[in-house]
Every structure is written in C-alpha cells, then in structure tokens.
Amino acid sequence: MMSGGNVTWQSVKRLCGIFCCPPCPSRIAAKLAFLPPEPSYAIVDESVGGGRKKLILKEEAEWQYSDRELECIEALTLRTSRQQTIAAIFIHCVPDAKYTILFSHGNAVDIGQMTSFLVSLGSRLHCNVMAYDYTGYGCSSGAPSERHLYSDIEAAWLCLNKRYGLCPQNIILYGQSIGTVPTIDLASKYEVGGVILHSPLTSGLRMAFPDTKRTWCFDAFPSIDKVPRITSLVLVIHGTEDEVVDFSHGQLIQQRCPRTVDPLWVDGAGHNDIEIFPQYIERLERFINIDLVVS
Template sequence: MGKLCYLFCCPPVPSRIAGKLAFGPPPPSYQFQQIEGSDKMEIVFDDTADWMYSDRERKKLECVYAKTSRGNKIGCMFVRVTNYSKFVIVYSHGNAVDLGQMSSFYYGIACHMKCNVFSYDYSGYGVSTGRPSEKNIYADMMSAWEVLLKTFSVREEQVILYGQSIGTVPTIYLASQTKPKAVVLHSPFTSGLRLLIPSTKKTNCCDVFPNIDRVPSITSPVLVIHGTHDEIIDLSHAVQIYQSCIKPLEPLFVEGAGHNDVDLYQEYLDRMKKLISIELPAM
C-alpha cells in the first residue's frame, strides 16, 4: 500500500509512475567502438553480455547511433545474417536488459527464423544517453524507425514490429501510426495503472503507457504471446489486448511459462516460424 500511495498521491505524476513502474536499466554490458580504418562501428561486449557466439558472428552486428527528437543519442544495432531477408524483426526489448545482453538471443532467433533483426536501446540504457521515461521511449522508437528505413534501406512492408513487456509500449505506439507487415506483442499489458490496480476500467490522466487505447488503431495483423503463469503481468492483460485487435492472429498462450521464459519453450519457436514462414508470405 505504501508504494501505491507514493505513486498515486498528492497529486499523482505520470512521469514518476512510469519511472517506478517500468524502467530498471542494468549497468551497460557493451560499448560501441570505431572499426579501425573505417567509419563504421562495432559492438564490444563485457562479461555480463554473455555473448554465446564467435568473433566472426559478432562482426555481423552493425552498430549506429541515432539522434532523437528529445536530444538523446541512442544505440541501434542491425543483426545481418542474410542479404536476402524477406522480413526484418524490429525488436523492442524488456526493461531490465540492454543490447549487449540481448545480442545472443537476437543472433540466435535471426538464424533460426532466417531473417534479420534490428534493435535499439532506450534512453539511459547501454550506450544511449539521457534517462528512461515515457516520452523518451516514444522518441527513441521513432528515431530508431527512421534509421532502419533510411540507413539500412528497409521498407515498411518488410517489418515485423516486436515488443516484449515494456517494449510493447513503443511497439504499439509506432504500429498505430504506420503499417508494418505484422506486429508481435510478447507479454503485453493494458496500461500502467491497470497493471498496478487491476480493478481500473478506464484510462485517466494519471495513467501511463495506454496500450489498450492504441491497439484498436493498428491495421496490421497482430500476434499476442503470453505465459499462462506470468508472475508480473497477468494473462488477462494479453487477453484484453487480443480482444481489442482488429486483425488478430491466432494467439500463443504458453502453458506454464512465466514472464521471462516464454522464448525457451518450443511452442514459441514453432509459432514464430509459422508466422514468418507460412502466415505472412501468404498475406
């Protein structure tokens, strides 16, 4: 109760709620460094990144900075496993990791799905400047999107927007304003206030991350993925998000999975492969 009082009293401040609810950047697990004799950059990991592949694979991670509309500089990374990728997964990660810690997963899923992956760090994460906030996370997404289209020459219709947990916020925000090939919402929540106070029925001025209000504006097909035993975001949030989609795909509710282990289940890999190899090419 004390935490709720701190968040919501005298009067409530949405930016404070957002910070307390959503953001916990870890110590940076990587750096960007200039490649000798080149104007390009590469990623260099420390031990906490737990990079699982060789230095040859690491060199397939193309790194750039993007400047946001709010004056921050964010790190972006393109995982290029093929020059003939039909789709590109644009991945907005969860709140307690950075690009370095996600790199092995990105490389692995890119190889498994035979498509390239693009990701970025939110303001205040990894090499990105500034601090994490709701306004910054939207600006981060928009600047990363611009880099993807312009620097890496990816077309909007090639993109699968993918958001995990807090990453569903910028993903839904962008998807409601563009038309990607598809959207994947992994462990989504309806809004910040509804997450903290499940009895909340309507969005009000104190709420943050109003995903449930933006989902009906998404005109692309949407795949919702959630663990049935998620200890942080109840499955009911995913169900409400799914029911609000105008073009829902068959959802994946992984029996027994929690908040952070959905991608360890074979059902997850099978569902993603079905999306990329069967459903989307037929659309």
C-alpha cells in the same frame, strides 16, 4: 467504493503514495517500469573521424557465439527527436532477408545482454534484426521516460527506412514486455509487415490495480487505447503463469486488436521463460511463413 473505477479510498491513498501527488505520468512510468542495468557493452569508433562503429561485449553480455557471428553485428548511434543519443545494433543474420525485425526489449536488460538471443532468433526465422537501447539504458544517453520510449523507437524506425532503405511492409515490429509499449505506439501510426507482442501490458495503472476499468488522464503506457488503431496483422504471445504482467493483459490486448492471428498462450510459462518452450519458435515461424503470406 468509488463510482466508476472500483477503487477504494485505501487504494487511492496507496495510488498517491506510489505515483506521487499530484500524479505525473512520467513519474508513474519511472517507478513502475524502468530498471536499466549496468551496461554490458561498449561502442567504439573503428576508424579515424568516427565512421564505422564496433560493438564490444563485456562479460555480462554472456556472448554465446564466435567472432564470426560478432562481425555480422553493426553498431550504431542514433539521434532522437528529443535530443538523446541512443545505441542500436543491426544484425545481418541472413543475406537477402525478406523481413527485418525491429526488436524492443524488456526491462532490466540492454542490447548487449540480448545479442546472443537476437542472433539465434534472426537465424531461425531467416530475418535480419535491429535492436536499440532506450534512453538511459546501455550506452544511450539521458534518463528513461515514457516519452523517450516513443522517440527512441521512432529513431530506429527512421534508420531502417533511410539508412537501410527498408519499406514498412518488410519490417516486423517485435515488442517484449515494456518493449510492447513503444511497439504498439509505432504500430498504431504505420502499417507494417507484421507485429509481435510478447507479454504485453495494457497500461501502467492496470498493472498496479487490476480492477481498473478505464484509462485515467494520469495513466502511463496506455497501450490498450492504442491497439484498436493497429492495421497490421498481430501475433500476441503470453505465458499463463506470468508473475509480472498478468495473463489477462495479453488476453485483453488480443481482444482489442482489429487484425490478429491465433495467439500463443504458453501453458505454465512465466514472464521470462517463454523462449525455452518449443512452441515459441514454432509459432513465430508459422506467423512469418504462413500467416503473413496468406493475410
């Protein structure tokens, strides 16, 4: 056994085969995480000169509502600090909403496929919702990378502040799966209204090698080292039978966060079905209507 990491020489060879040699964090991230689907939507200019934009959903988006709800969705394109143009939507779910949820989606989907879910989520929680596509996803330009994740969410964050005039205390950050990576990074820099981490991962290397006990210099997505810097109230959600991100990741994230509420451990839930359990929406409602009020 190698000292300090509980990694055998056979594991080291496998590590190099997966991650490349010498290891490169951006390549680790690309091989572990990024699976952008074919775009399920388009964004078109409604007026001459490129003013207001409109979201056009394709069949793959599986839109479940009427044109009336679709009119409540504002399509946007944002420029990131890394010179990429990313697609985003702002969903006006309820008038005079106290909170707006900044939603960072999971892997292998884009904001078109998430639109129906986000409309339902915002309506149930009486919140407006902003979601964005990562670089290389949907109608966003470029190729995905870990660094782009951080600049992507920063662009969405700045848009909420400058375009919509929202204060940090009125924004709830919600990250799902790979979306917890940029969410945790942003939450470690700003105090916000609240943070929701849905099936979070601790780091890329810990995903591939569960016995990893430390963060190596070539590790990707080192969220576990960032969560101690989050000053906002955090709700962690995880399924006990998660086949993609092991339940232990959520437990460790919960332990490392300085300010957490009672987590939601969904017994029997996997990685992609937590939302169908009734306790999911009930816990979110309690977090917004009770936990954030008394904190």
